[in-house]
Amino acid sequence: MNMRSLVFMTLMLFVGISSADQLLINDYWAGFRTPADYFVDERDGFSGSYRLSDDGVLISIYHDRGEQYNPMFSAAYAISACREYSSTNDQQYLKAMTAQLDKLVAVATTRKLESDFIVWEYDFDIESYGLKAPWVSGLAQGRIAAEFICAFDVTKDVKYREFASSAIRAFSIDMDKGGVATKTPYGIYFEEIAKPGFRSTKVLNGHVSALQAVWLWAQVSRDPEFATLAKAGIDAVRADLAHYDAGFLSWYDQDMTLKARHIAPRMDYNNLHVTQLAWLYHVDKDPAFLDYALRFSGYEHPRLNFTASYSTNAKTNGPEKLGFFGYSNYWSSSVFPVSLDIDLGGMRNISGLHLWGYTEKASPKDFDILVSDDGKQYRLHHKVRGNQDKLYYGSFSPVTSRYVKTVIFSDNGNNNVAFREFLMSEGIRKLKQFQVEYE
Numbered sequence: 362m363n364m365r366s367l368v369f370m371t372l373m374l375f376v377g378i379s380s381a382d383q384l385l386i387n388d389y390w391a392g393f394r395t396p397a398d399y400f401v402d403e404r405d406g407f408s409g410s411y412r413l414s415d416d417g418v419l420i421s422i423y424h425d426r427g428e429q430y431n432p433m434f435s436a437a438y439a440i441s442a443c444r445e446y447s448s449t450n451d452q453q454y455l456k457a458m459t460a461q462l463d464k465l466v467a468v469a470t471t472r473k474l475e476s477d478f479i480v481w482e483y484d485f486d487i488e489s490y491g492l493k494a495p496w497v498s499g500l501a502q503g504r505i506a507a508e509f510i511c512a513f514d515v516t517k518d519v520k521y522r523e524f525a526s527s528a529i530r531a532f533s534i535d536m537d538k539g540g541v542a543t544k545t546p547y548g549i550y551f552e553e554i555a556k557p558g559f560r561s562t563k564v565l566n567g568h569v570s571a572l573q574a575v576w577l578w579a580q581v582s583r584d585p586e587f588a589t590l591a592k593a594g595i596d597a598v599r600a601d602l603a604h605y606d607a608g609f610l611s612w613y614d615q616d617m618t619l620k621a622r623h624i625a626p627r628m629d630y631n632n633l634h635v636t637q638l639a640w641l642y643h644v645d646k647d648p649a650f651l652d653y654a655l656r657f658s659g660y661e662h663p664r665l666n667f668t669a670s671y672s673t674n675a676k677t678n679g680p681e682k683l684g685f686f687g688y689s690n691y692w693s694s695s696v697f698p699v700s701l702d703i704d705l706g707g708m709r710n711i712s713g714l715h716l717w718g719y720t721e722k723a724s725p726k727d728f729d730i731l732v733s734d735d736g737k738q739y740r741l742h743h744k745v746r747g748n749q750d751k752l753y754y755g756s757f758s759p760v761t762s763r764y765v766k767t768v769i770f771s772d773n774g775n776n777n778v779a780f781r782e783f784l785m786s787e788g789i790r791k792l793k794q795f796q797v798e799y800e
Contacts (some may be wrong), residue, residue: 443458443511480528492554497555502571509525545600545601547597548593565611569598575594599647627686629686634657668680672694673693678692699769712758723780724753728769728770730767732760733762743755
């Protein structure tokens with residue numbers, strides 16, 4: 362057993378925790394990166410990179426808005442330092458942890474209801490959801506509460522336990538009252554983005570990450586209120602598992618108010634969903650969680666083989682980028698006409714096409730669909746003219762074929778057609794009602 366797997370065994374002294382639950386607790390702590398990993402350039406696709414301020418506080422360096430303090434990332438860094446201090450007793454990690462905790466305490470906001478609770482407000486807007494600052498995050502609340510639990514365990518300083526308790530309280534408070542909870546007929550969601558008067562988005566990874574902190578607190582405090590709350594969080598996901606299944610990847614959330622619904626990119630949030638559903642299975646023992654974990658895991662392995670007659674940059678944006686990888690992954694061509702070929706791996710009955718353009722101008726405008734049984738002799742099956750949709754769904758008369766060739770004649774003014782994914786509708790749920798966008 363390595364040193365990282367030895368940490369936090371002292372939590373067993375907190376209360377009588379079962380050995381099975383203790384293993385889950387140890388796995389939770391082991392899931393955080395090491396402190397040194399934060400300073401590997403471009404390690405984090407969301408934030409980009411990090412640095413430490415003069416007083417040792419972690420600062421995030423975003424691609425789009427420069428340097429900014431993010432309490433969730435600071436808390437995650439503190440957990441990493443706390444874990445290393447627990448296993449090595451090296452004072453540098455205690456110092457790093459304390460610097461983050463002092464900052465978190467300094468910027469916390471107290472909200473008052475029947476009893477006080479604390480939250481951490483974010484001061485930037487989230488354009489993809491139309492959310493204006495300030496707002497709070499159940500995901501951040503959970504990460505911060507977990508760090509206070511960790512700090513209490515290694516220092517035995519009661520103030521950290523009190524901060525953990527006050528932070529955890531936000532999960533029992535409705536979003537419209539300043540907390541992060543949304544009640545459903547089947548359970549409770551802990552909202553990743555929350556603000557009184559804002560709609561419920563039910564971001565899956567944010568909810569389960571927050572749920573893990575609630576479950577952790579229920580284990581170490583043995584407070585029946587939070588054991589019940591954790592069960593309500595589990596029940597909410599159980600009831601909605603099918604709502605997160607897009608049939609080819611998992612949905613990022615349940616926000617159906619926007620024109621474009623968010624998808625969980627492959628090798629990214631979809632993979633995180635797999636891990637989180639496996640955790641839910643271990644905690645709850647419901648085989649439905651394991652079933653969906655395996656189903657979403659299967660989506661990590663695209664079955665279509667793409668080739669293109671030309672790519673603007675075959676090294677960085679070739680046809681292998683057509684895989685729902687999100688962010689800046691896409692295929693493009695500045696040459697027209699250009700053909701994109703798909704081998705379906707066998708004779709398949711197809712009846713529609715899904716195209717996700719990189720931008721509206723880069724989406725294909727005029728294109729033909731040709732089909733072939735042998736990959737040599739193609740016949741024209743469908744024409745599209747004048748498409749202006751970034752997110753295109755089109756149906757055509759069903760046809761049985763193995764090979765599909767799409768010949769693109771023009772885009773919508775970008776002079777470089779580009780899109781993230783190309784899917785045939787056979788065996789894939791139609792997406793006409795809720796189209797797809799990336800985080």
